Amino acid sequence: MNIAKKLKSLFLIFLTAIFLSSCGGKLPGADARKYPPNPEERVKKNIEEGRGFRLSNVGKGGNGTFDFASSNELWRASLDTIDFMPLASVNYGGGIIITDWYSTDVNNESIKISIRFLTNEVRSDALDIKVFNRKCEAQFNCVITEKPGNLVSELTSKILKTAAIYEKQKKDKNFKPYITSDAKN
Template sequence: MYKKVLIVLTFLLPFAAVAEEKIPRLGSEPRGQRERREDRTKGHLLSEPLFTTAKKKNTTDGIGVNSYLWTASLETLAFMEKKKADPFGGLIITEWYVDPNTTNKRFKIEVIITGRELNSSALKISIFKQKKDSNGAWVATNVDKDTLLKFEETILTRARDLKVSQEIG
């Protein structure tokens, strides 16, 4: 019986140490103190890292794809409303965009970043274009290959610029 209690206490003792800090009831602690306490313990299990002797992997960001391509894609598509942006999967999908000067055409763009390397093979772009027909219905039309290549080159150039500016600065 005592052995069981001792085993249970051995496993629960580390958790009891965490409960040492008294947590005030919601709203009873001044806002500034609560934020400082949250900032102090943010990102740490049990308020301190468990294993501090191991070296961290060299990660420059918390996303699953090349961060320069991701940022460059978002900046290039800044004028369009985003339907979905998933930095872990490397997917950006825009809503349909209608240029105010030509209201009979609209575009939708999908960017997929497939890897962590900064090159064109890690970047897949699809541009969808529609025009209004005589009845006012949207009809799919072909996108000029040059438009697709210019868009890809714009993203790649911006990504390279971002990388160079980070390495210099």
């Protein structure tokens, strides 16, 4: 056996010894005296302590929070506001909507809108909207610039107002008055 192989073997034995000594001499598993013998009771105890899950609870709600496009007021309001424009890319998970170029055939100009969602809350800094202008002299001779002006503020205002209306409708729909025990009697 050459020296490299001997060193490699010694190194592996050394690593194995360190790994085994780090276990503290404790075998994996739990003390059976601390857990009930009935499997149903063990499962119940583990779930109560947060150490397990049941597949029978899948789809019945839970303590995770998930936002979907249909329940996000800003998302719905944005799509409703730009519904006249063709969409090029929509990614709810990434929080971005990009329209395709839209033109009314005036002066060979078209616009493209990009809406990026910075938060799900309906507030003034929740959106990053950019409007791009494309002006073409010929079909392949186009200049694209970010369009200055009040279109961005108008879009932001319209989306936020619509989202606020959707949020109010959602609250009104989900509102259930609190009935005290005195009112029941």
